[in-house]
Amino acid sequence: xxxxxxxxxxxxxxxxxxxxxxxxxxxxxxxxxxxxxxxxxxxxxxxxxxxxxxxxxxxxxxxxxxxxxxxxxxxxxxxxxxxxxxxxxxxxxxxxxxxxxxxxxxxxxxxxxxxxxxxxxxxxxxxxxxxxxxxxxxxxxxxxxxxxxxxxxxxxxxxxxxxxxxxxxxxxxxxxxxxxxxxxxxxxxxxxxxxxxxxxxxxxxxxxxxxxxxxxxxxxxxxxxxxxxxxxxxxxxxxxxxxxxxxxxxxxxxxxxxxxxxxxxxxxxxxxxxxxxxxxxxxxxxxxxxxxxxxxxxxxxxxxxxxxxxxxxxxxxxxxxxxxxxxxxxxxxxxxxxxxxxxxxxxxxxxxxxxxxxxxxxxxxxxxxxxxxxxxxxxxxxxxxxxxxxxxxxxxxxxxxxxxxxxxxxxxxxxxxxxxxxxxxxxxxxxxxxxxxxxxxxxxxxxxxxxxxxxxxxxxxxxxxxxxxxxxxxxxxxxxxxxxxxxxxxxxxxxxxxxxxxxxxxxxxxxxxxxxxxxxxxxxxxxxxxxxxxxxxxxxxxxxxxxxxxxxxxxxxxxxxxxxxxxxxxxxxxxxxxxxxxxxxxxxxxxxxxxxxxxxxxxxxxxxxxxxxxxxxxxxxxxxxxxxxxxxxxxxxxxxxxxxxxxxxxxxxxxxxxxxxxxxxxxxxxxxxxxxxxxxxxxxxxxxxxxxxxxxxxxxxxxxxxxxxxxxxxxxxxxxxxxxxxxxxxxxxxx
Numbered sequence: 171x172x173x174x175x176x177x178x179x180x181x182x183x184x185x186x187x188x189x190x191x192x193x194x195x196x197x198x199x200x201x202x203x204x205x206x207x208x209x210x211x212x213x214x215x216x217x218x219x220x221x222x223x224x225x226x227x228x229x230x231x232x233x234x235x236x237x238x239x240x241x242x243x244x245x246x247x248x249x250x251x252x253x254x255x256x257x258x259x260x261x262x263x264x265x266x267x268x269x270x271x272x273x274x275x276x277x278x279x280x281x282x283x284x285x286x287x288x289x290x291x292x293x294x295x296x297x298x299x300x301x302x303x304x305x306x307x308x309x310x311x312x313x314x315x316x317x318x319x320x321x322x323x324x325x326x327x328x329x330x331x332x333x334x335x336x337x338x339x340x341x342x343x344x345x346x347x348x349x350x351x352x353x354x355x356x357x358x359x360x361x362x363x364x365x366x367x368x369x370x371x372x373x374x375x376x377x378x379x380x381x382x383x384x385x386x387x388x389x390x391x392x393x394x395x396x397x398x399x400x401x402x403x404x405x406x407x408x409x410x411x412x413x414x415x416x417x418x419x420x421x422x423x424x425x426x427x428x429x430x431x432x433x434x435x436x437x438x439x440x441x442x443x444x445x446x447x448x449x450x451x452x453x454x455x456x457x458x459x460x461x462x463x464x465x466x467x468x469x470x471x472x473x474x475x476x477x478x479x480x481x482x483x484x485x486x487x488x489x490x491x492x493x494x495x496x497x498x499x500x501x502x503x504x505x506x507x508x509x510x511x512x513x514x515x516x517x518x519x520x521x522x523x524x525x526x527x528x529x530x531x532x533x534x535x536x537x538x539x540x541x542x543x544x545x546x547x548x549x550x551x552x553x554x555x556x557x558x559x560x561x562x563x564x565x566x567x568x569x570x571x572x573x574x575x576x577x578x579x580x581x582x583x584x585x586x587x588x589x590x591x592x593x594x595x596x597x598x599x600x601x602x603x604x605x606x607x608x609x610x611x612x613x614x615x616x617x618x619x620x621x622x623x624x625x626x627x628x629x630x631x632x633x634x635x636x637x638x639x640x641x642x643x644x645x646x647x648x649x650x651x652x653x654x655x656x657x658x659x660x661x662x663x664x665x666x667x668x669x670x671x672x673x674x675x676x677x678x679x680x681x682x683x684x685x686x687x688x689x690x691x692x693x694x695x696x697x698x699x700x701x702x703x704x705x706x707x708x709x710x711x712x713x714x715x716x717x718x719x720x721x722x723x724x725x726x727x728x729x730x731x732x733x734x735x736x737x738x739x740x741x742x743x744x745x746x747x748x749x750x751x752x753x754x755x756x757x758x759x760x761x762x763x764x765x766x767x768x769x770x771x772x773x774x775x776x777x778x779x780x781x782x783x784x785x786x787x788x789x790x791x792x793x794x795x796x797x798x799x800x801x802x803x804x805x806x807x808x809x810x811x812x813x814x815x816x817x818x819x820x821x822x823x824x825x826x827x828x829x830x831x832x833x834x835x836x837x838x839x840x841x842x843x844x845x846x847x848x849x850x851x852x853x854x855x856x857x858x859x860x861x862x863x864x865x866x867x868x869x870x871x872x873x874x875x876x877x878x879x880x881x882x883x884x885x886x887x888x889x890x891x892x893x894x895x896x897x898x899x900x901x902x903x904x905x
Contacts, residue, residue, distance in 0.1 A: 172339075173323075173339060174204070176337045177200075177321040177322075178207075178321070180319060180321070181335075181337050182322035182323075182324065182333050182337070183322065183323050183336060184301075184323075184325070184333065184336050184338045184339070185323070185339050186326050186330075186338060186339070186340050186341070187325075187327070188327055188343075189327065189379070189482065190377040190378060191343065191377065192378050192379070193325040194299065194325070194480060194481070197297060197323065198471070200323060204321070209293050209294070210293055210294050211294070211295045211296075211297055212230070212294055213299070213474055214230040214297065214298045215300065215473055215474070216298065216300040216303040217300075217441050218303055218441060219303075219521070221303060221305050221306075222517070222554045222555070223308075223517065224546065224548045225277070225305070225307045225308055225311065226308050227304060228251070228277075228281050228311065229254055229255045232251070232281065232285070237251070237257065240284045240287045240288055241280065244279065246261070247277075247279060248261075248280065249261040249262040249264065250262075250273065250277045251277070251280065251281070253542070253546060254277070271760070271767045273546075274767060278310070278314055282315060282318070286318050289319070290319070294320050295322075295323070296315070296321070297323045298312065301325065301332050302332075307548075309332050312333060313334065322336070343376035343377050345376060346368070346371045349374075352381055353366065353381065353401065354401075357401050359396055359399055361400040362400070362401050363403060365403045369403055370385070379414065379483070380413075380417070383417040386417075386421060387407075387410075387411070388403065388407070390421075390424060393405050414483050414487075415487040415490070416487075418483065418487035418488065419487050419490070421469075422488055423491075425467075428456060428459075429460045429463055429467075432452050434452075434488060434489075434491070435451040436477065436479070436485075436488075437479075437488040437489040438451065438501055438504060440518070441479060441482060441485055442473060442474075442476055442478045443476060445458065445476070445477075446507075446511075447504060448477075450503065450507050451500060451503055461477060465477070468480055469484055497525070498525075498526050498527050499526070501522050501525040502523070502527075502528055504522045505519050505523040508522065516535050516542060517539050517555070520535035520539055523535060524562055529562040529563075529565040529566035530562075532558075532559075532566075533566060536555050536556070536558040536562055537556070537572075537576070540552045543555060544579075547731060547767055549583055549586050549770070550769050552583055553583040553584070553587070556579050556580045560573070560577065560580065570603055570609070571609065571612070574603050574607075574612045574615075577599050577603070578596070578597070578616065578619055580596050581593045581596040581600065581623075584596065585622065586732070588771030588775070588808050590626050593619065593622075594623040598616075600612065600615070600619070601616035604616050610647060611643070611647060614639075615640075618637065618640045618652075618656065621633045621634075621636030621640065625662065626772075628849055628850060633663045634660060634663050634667075640656045641656035641657065650683060650689060651691045651693050653680075654680045654683055654684055654689065655696070657676045657680035658676070660672075661674075662700055664676060665700070666852075668886040668888055669888070670704065670708075670888030673704060673888070677701045678701075680693075681697050681698075690727075691724075692724065692728045695721040695722075695725045695733055696721070696733070698718070699718060699736065699737055702715070702718040702737075702740055703740060704888075706740065706743065707889045707891055711744050711747060711748065714740075715744055718737050722741075725737060731764055732764070732770060732773065734764065738760055738761040738764075739758065739776055739777060741757050742754045742757040742758045743780070745757065746787070751784060751787065751788050755784055759781065761773070761777045762777035772813070775801050775804055775805055775816070778798070778800060778801040778804070779798065779816045779817060779820055781797055782798040782801065782820050782824075783820060783823075785797065786824055791824055791827055791828055795821065795824045798820040799821065801816070801817040802818065802821065805817055811847075811848045811850065812852075812853055815844045815845045815848070815850055815856075816841075818837050818844065819837070819856055819857050822834045822835070822836070822837030822838035822839075823838070823860055825837060826838075826864055834864055835864060838860045838864055842860075851886055852887050855887055855889060858876060859892060859895060859899070861876055862880065863899055873900065877896055877897075881896075
């Protein structure tokens with residue numbers, strides 16, 4: 171009653187508690203009351219593997235029909251729903267090249283619009299069970315729609331609710347006295363013996379679901395006696411099952427054969443299942459009769475036109491009681507049924523085939539799921555399914571070409587996530603497999619991936635060797651776009667190593683080849699961006715912007731969102747030097763949003779450090795400190811010494827700006843030491859410039875030696891612009 175009253179006031183409600191405390195039972199009671207009050211409840215049951223889906227919630231809250239009429243003036247955004255709810259609204263190609271955070275924002279916008287109108291028209295109430303299993307995007311969507319005038323009820327096993335500003339009700343296990351009261355309620359008796367209450371509370375720890383199963387078991391065993399209105403325990407059974415799962419199995423064993431067959435079929439089908447799949451799987455003619463019988467027994471319940479187990483504990487217990495050979499056959503049957511009748515459920519089909527040990531089919535569907543998530547920049551989800559595809563490929567001993575492709579796809583995902591050791595390891599596995607098969611193109615692709623990892627690790631000689639070998643192979647195969655990639659990679663490695671002459675030579679060679687072959691490809695955008703960075707380091711800002719703009723145009727044309735983000739940071743650096751802070755903040759904020767969306771850790775660190783610098787320059791030291799401290803934590807978590815060097819230097823400069831010279835010195839010198847330890851010349855150069863700022867501010871230290879070191883590092887890295895910055899600091903300094 172208290173929850174219903176809270177819901178009717180328009181306040182979202184969260185029911186929290188561990189399995190067995192009665193969340194689902196309470197939800198069903200609330201749902202019935204809402205129905206009687208004229209509401210139309212929308213019940214969403216999140217599967218245990220829901221975190222590896224993307225916007226799962228959207229497919230559950232949007233109607234199957236009449237969406238166009240609910241879209242209002244936002245009909246042009248309907249194509250964004252196609253990959254989520256398998257519609258076919260025309261115009262999806264119009265959104266292919268937009269940035270991922272913009273795509274996600276517009277997707278939330280159209281879902282929110284449709285749901286608001288639907289909720290108003292149908293007087294809807296949204297109930298989300300097991301919200302702890304929702305994916306990131308679904309959780310954001312849930313927070314957004316919790317602000318609609320629609321009653322929201324959420325259940326979770328976590329200690330905190332996923333939605334802010336909601337009323338929280340916590341369900342806990344019973345104390346001994348409440349266990350005794352609960353037993354009286356279940357058995358409909360006025361009195362309960364002390365031995366029975368003590369025994370049940372000790373064995374179940376006061377968990378309501380466990381108590382119910384224990385009482386059912388004791389009654390069936392004939393050791394629980396009710397006489398004169400009092401329930402007493404006569405003796406403890408010798409074959410007392412172990413825990414809740416053991417009690418469930420004991421109960422299942424006492425079912426009639428038909429009910430048992432249907433229940434076991436359901437356990438193989440999953441946490442949720444439909445009548446057709448159970449009928450197909452169990453081969454029971456009286457399938458509907460047995461499902462109704464199981465529902466009355468409290469083992470399963472109805473949900474959204476299908477059924478679900480009352481608790482996941484029951485499902486797992488039933489599943490564990492099935493012989494492995496029978497499980498394998500059943501999983502294959504479920505997978506075949508879904509493939510024939512619901513092929514779009516790629517993830518469910520893949521898991522069913524995998525559990526049925528049909529690894530060839532599992533590989534195919536895991537791969538398709540990975541491609542699906544990669545196409546919408548859901549990097550973590552894509553990596554998860556590619557990893558599963560690779561394990562299935564290994565078990566089925568499939569084509570070497572497929573294995574190499576998966577290894578390189580996983581390597582690319584780790585590259586985006588900034589996990590260089592994993593990227594390098596997978597690249598080396600791909601190279602070994604490609605060499606064993608004599609596949610030249612795959613050898614070159616693997617060498618490129620390895621070279622990129624080595625370059626990021628500061629191992630420039632190894633990186634150069636890999637990129638040269640890759641270039642030679644691409645030239646033999648006359649793959650001109652990949653030759654351009656290899657030349658650009660060689661130039662970037664040379665630039666990182668401080669050889670600007672060689673870098674310029676490689677970039678120019680790549681650009682000339684692209685012009686000769688009239689190649690307008692994503693690889694050309696990388697070359698333009700590289701030339702832009704080279705010109706920026708030489709202080710030629712206007713020319714650098716021209717190249718960045720060219721790169722940005724091509725990246726937009728090919729939908730290369732990561733390239734757009736990097737260009738944004740490069741342009742922001744130039745805007746910083748020009749003092750155009752408002753435009754710079756727009757570029758950096760957009761870049762951070764993109765990198766966050768695609769889980770690009772290195773990009774996030776770069777954007778955070780740059781955005782923090784901007785906040786410091788514009789006087790918002792508090793925001794700058796928060797961004798730099800966040801960057802420091804992220805760099806430590808992902809073992810990125812270069813990003814950590816940047817974060818520590820910036821934290822030192824933040825402290826310097828507020829006059830905390832003691833801590834400023836500590837952070838700046840830690841940054842300098844770390845850069846030297848990791849032979850990070852660019853990081854050391856920036857740290858020396860920060861040290862010069864410190865010397866000037868406090869009036870102590872050798873400015874001359876610091877400037878000489880800056881000049882030396884500037885020559886070694888080819889960053890001539892750094893010397894100008896250092897001299898500008900000295901010019902502003904008091905004598």
